[in-house]
Amino acid sequence: MRRFHRMPFGAETTPEGIHFALWAPTARDIHLVLDGTESPMERDGNGWYRLTAPEARPGSRYSYRVDGALTVPDPASRFQPDNVHGQSLVIDPKAYAWSDSDWAGRPWEETVLYEVHVGTATPEGTYAGLVGRLEAFRNLGITAIELMPLGAFAGRRNWGYDGVLPFAPAAAYGSPEDLKQLVESAHELGLMIFLDVVYNHFGPSGNYLHAYAEPFFTDRHRTPWGAGINVDGDGSRTVRDFFIHNALYWLEEYHFDGLRFDAVHAIADDSRPHFIEELSTRIRDTFPGREIHLVLENEANEARWLGRDAAGHPRLHTAQWADDIHNAWHALLTGEREGYYADYAEKPVVHLSRALAEGFAYQGEPSEHAGGKPRGEPSSHLPPTAFVSFLQNHDQIGNRAFGERLSHLVQPARLSLARSLHLLAPQVPLLFMGEEWAASTPFLYFVDFESEPDLGQAVREGRRGEFARFEAFADPETSLRIPDPTDCSTFMRSKLDWAEIGGSPHRNALSETRRLLSLRRMEIIPLLKSELHGAHRAPPSASMIDVTWSFTTGQLRLVANFGDTVSVRKSDAAARVVWSSPGVTLNGENLTLPSWTGAILKGPPI
Template sequence: MRRAHSMPFGAEVADGAVRFSLWAPSVREVTLMIDGAERPMNAEADGWHRLTDPLARAGSLYRYRIEGGLSIPDPASRFQPDDIDGPSQVVDPTAFAWTDSEWRGRPWEDAVIYEAHVGTATREGTFAALTAKLDHLRDLGITALELLPVADFPGDRGWGYDGVLHYAPDHAYGTPDDLKRLVDEAHRREIMVFLDVVYNHFGPSGNYLPTYAASFFTERHQTAWGAGINFDGATAAIVRDYFVHNALYWLEEYHFDGLRLDAVHAIADDSSRHVIGELAERVRAGLPQREIHLVLENAANEARWLDRDEAGRPVLHSAQWTDDTHHAWHRLLTGESDGYYADYDDPAGHLGRCLAEGFAYQGEFSAHEGAVRGEPSAHLPPSAFVNFLQNHDQVGNRAQGERIGALTDPAKLSLARAGLLLSPQIPLLFMGEEWQASTPFQYFVDFADPELSKAVRDGRRREFGSFGGFAAEEVPDPTDAGTFARSRLDWTEITRSPHAEVLAETKALLQLRHDQVAPLTGTPFRGANCRRPGPDTLDIRWDFAGGTLRFVAHFGAGEAVMDGPGSAGMIWASPGIEAGSDIRLQPWTGAFLVARS
């Protein structure tokens, strides 16, 4: 099986030659520099420069010279063997032989997501090393591996959100074939693979587009990263195509099963058809025979993107990461109330609303934001929401990068773990969470520019040095290779206590999810409600065509007495909890019950 995505950008191998295409509307002359030779490109309409070279081949190294001066990599490069400032390499995607020709994906309701940063998920930090961990994920009960962004970013270490060459897997992780092999092997184990993509900005180093395609950006929209990407101006069609083709490229040429779109609330687009809507429509139309899943990060809580059709399938996007659920759990578990946690002053109530309705903020005023936030979401099924107790952001954006296991009591975390993995929303585990890894996940970068490195280092220390008891010099230096090294998972922990016990608990919960919860969530959703027998007590019921799932939990002091199980069977409970005519819960205990239709 051979796969290739055809697109108007970049270098395309066909018929014994290579066609090169660069959109450079700000300049008149472009020269292709390839394998030591120079060839003038043909200037065509609408800012395109093209050339078909019969001597080029897969493996050829090339750059574009702009009007006799600056030499740049291809913005649609398929590979950068020497990083973002080096030459691009011609890749023939049909050279890779896939073995997953029968794979069509899995239903979204099956998803149990494992979020991983390739560079720190293993000691080697490569696609190949992560491939070797797929058996662990399968045996754990993971059905979807989600990779932090792999689009080529500056240097050898970074989170991936500073990518500037969106079509090139980062050289530090391996080759394009290594990434394809990871996806192919995951599919052989019936594991979906998702990719995090960043369409709201480019990184601060290595973005040459403004020098030859100034209209790729616009001053009409300002973002946290500077001028906005031009999704709605005079030349927006080509800009939008760059990103829509990028989505299709990863889904088709690399056979990814889905994408997570980073911070779509930061994508400024005043056109009548927002780019994330166009992207979803073209993906759905272009790959109708596959189970493709599009997930949003959207701080605006815009439920409109998550609508379902009459059959209950996503019209555009499959789900959204729900920070609200995380923030409620986090405040319950830690008591922290700084920053955005201040908005969750009734954490049990906010958690109950999230689990029953999706968002905690559905149009209410957010004191932290200083504005109204969110849209009504109770009409959406639980599968429209991805829940988590931690992720790369929530861990890595702490000063020391501590995981939730370092911040709360194990008994409390045990209840939260069950609440995450047995609730009907789509659960996400951050790499190492399955065994409560002790290693932090800290913020790290690798910029060659010393001034940029200094700015990042000083900014990080200013951000955290003024609170939380940290002196500025105690905040880890993002540019220090040691910060990256500390963030690598230590897989030897899984055989030692207490990590081995947590791993066994996580695996048992995921087996319960597969056996007891999935048969319900695979049937049509009928609705949900949340009762609060006390201020720190929740009683949540989700009704499906196949039956009812119930979660009872008590987070306060003393004993809480709940209604009995009736005809429901208890599938999980905290130690010491039994179901008689009523359910008696001690502090930080809970239970899940199922009644079949």
């Protein structure tokens, strides 16, 4: 089977030769540079430059000369074999023969996500190296691999969010064929594979769009990265199509099962339909027969994108990363209260309880971190599977000054409790690579701007400046200890050490994770496949969580005591304990929970 996504831009194989198309509305003149030879391109009235080159073929190298001066890569390049400043490579997607034509995906309720950074997940740091780990992930109980962004970036290493050519899988990890083999290998093992995509900004090196397509950006909307992406002004139709086709491209040409959309709250759109709505609608309409899962990262807590139809299927997006669940857990486990943890530090258990029962902890309440502005929308009507929960991910580890994991910050018994409740709660769980064995390696923020020393220096200074407002870094000497993100050693320190799995305490953590995921498969997922009739939580408490979800096929109850004294809760006589911490007992109708323990119970449907 051959797979190919047709786009209005880029390089496309046709019977007449390779057709090249570039949207350059603010350029006076564009020449195609093909294997060292320049040819003028024809402009139409809408800012498009086009040319069909009979002599071009797959493997040809090409770029565009703008106004007789600047030479730039194709923004829709399918591959950059050298670097993001160099020439693009003509790729024939139909040259790869797929053998997974019977694969249609898996139901969302079965999802257990495993977030992976390709460059640091294996010693090889490649797509091919990751193929060798897939069977172990499957045997652990993982059902879906989520790759951090792959868009081509400057240099040979990047944590993923500085991509500038979103159609070109990073050459540092292998070829397009290698990536397709990774996807196909995952499907052979029954694993879904997701991709994290970034549509809110471009990285600081290698983005040339401003030089010939000024309407791609707008000063009407400002973002943490500068001018916003123009999805609602003059010229925005082409900009919207650029990203919509990018999503369709990964789902069709690379056969990914789902996408995670990075920080959509930073995509400002005053038009209708909102870009987020059009994006999901186009995807749903294009792949009606496949299990396609669309996940948002949205700090704004907008429940509007997560609604279900009468049959319980997502109308637009499948789920959202549950930041509230993570932030409440983190504040509870670590006691940290700076930055966005300030919104959770006073009542972490109350926030966690509400987020578990209703999806968002903040549903319109004022956020201290946001200067008192209201945050969020009502979400109690949504099922728990509309939320991807996590104790850790690339952001909350990589954005720490020293890249510490929870296993570096929290005593093992308390982390074990959190891990158990996380993996057995009805939300869709995510593990960050190495979390399953409490990996000792950090995950640091790293980039490679060796060829641009001024940019590298700006990144180093900016990194230290980010933490200057935190109390722990008030001392300049402490600030100087922050790892240099441009140093290769920072990247190397972030690589997982698979050899440690066999030793203590990693072996025990891995065994515990495997057992919990087996319990999830047997006990939790069957409930999630039936209709949710509602969730109920006990009155807010500073130390207790007691949430019950009612499904057609039964009830699921999560109880946890984070107080200093023993707590006794009443239990339905028909309920049984699926999992509990050591020391928890069920005697008749009395469920006794010592300090910092929990239990998961199942009962018959009401």
